[in-house]
Amino acid sequence: MRARFQMVRIGWQRVSFLWKASGKPGNTSLSLSHKSIKVSTNLDEDLLMFVALPFLIFYASFSLLLGIYDARTGLLPDRFTCPLLWGGLLYHQICLPERLPDALWGAIAGYGGFALIYWGYRLRYQKEGLGYGDVKYLAALGAWHCWETLPLLVFLAAMLACGRFGVALLVRGKSALINPLPFGPWLAVAGFITGWKVFFPDG
Template identity: 55%
Template sequence: MLTTLPFLLVYLMLSVLLVREDIRTGLLPDRYVCPLLWAGLLFQLCIHPSFLPSAVVGAMAGYLGFSAIYWGFRLVCHREGLGYGDVKYVAALGAWHGWCILPVLALVAALMALVYLLILSLCQPEKEPLKNPLPFGPFLAAAGLCVGWQSLINFPL
């Protein structure tokens, strides 16, 4: 039987690469997001096959839910409010953690981003942080680790 450690290392490595890219460029490249999604599904298939349906639904729900937010905002405001890389990243997190965790994950990521902006606006009021785009990938990664890590490490190493 395969152990979880190689999968968790892939999860962490790809998450770190995604955070780094999002902070540097404001993009979540497919070359990291797609392997993260497929590694999550493979992890569930190999390690916890009974959870695979929840992981597939999680990937679909994450993609469809954030895609609806992306397109809804774009249609109403005629500009992007969320990058499409974030949509795919939530799908990958859904593949790793399942559909049940996605609402909490999205809420925690949004609250982390809100606290960050609040602190930034208090420390640097002259820069007006609300007018600049905010990379959301780091907050999704942090929320994935905070909220979903428990479910991943419960599997036997």
């Protein structure tokens, strides 16, 4: 998605250059043509944002819901994670079709990566070290953020979770080791952070 913003930015710079050139004497027909290009570019951007906005609201709402639900119950239900995953793929199919393969591989990588951790830990220690809801949630995040963003997203979530655990350990001591720390809220926060950097790269 970052590449798409770069393409829009480069295209806008070219249109601006042609617009300035059209203001020179003798460039009347060129001026009309480039004004049409500028209007068309603005309409395309407005239409894309109009179509994408409901998807982004859907993503933000479900991620916030999953983060809060996991923090309160320790669960990430399929009735929330599955629609989020399919919503991410549908978003790319409609708004960014050239990125759909990356979104699909993001879902596969998210699910496969966390599933390996889940089963590896369970076979080694005979207990769960990671909830299977986290596996499905990362698959959904992969469908939205695409595969290349997942390493940064997981790293941020892990750092946030470690920071939260460190604070709990300092405050409550060894009693903090009794209750497992939900990972879903930190995946949600990391998703918002990486998503912000994608949509607002200069922010």
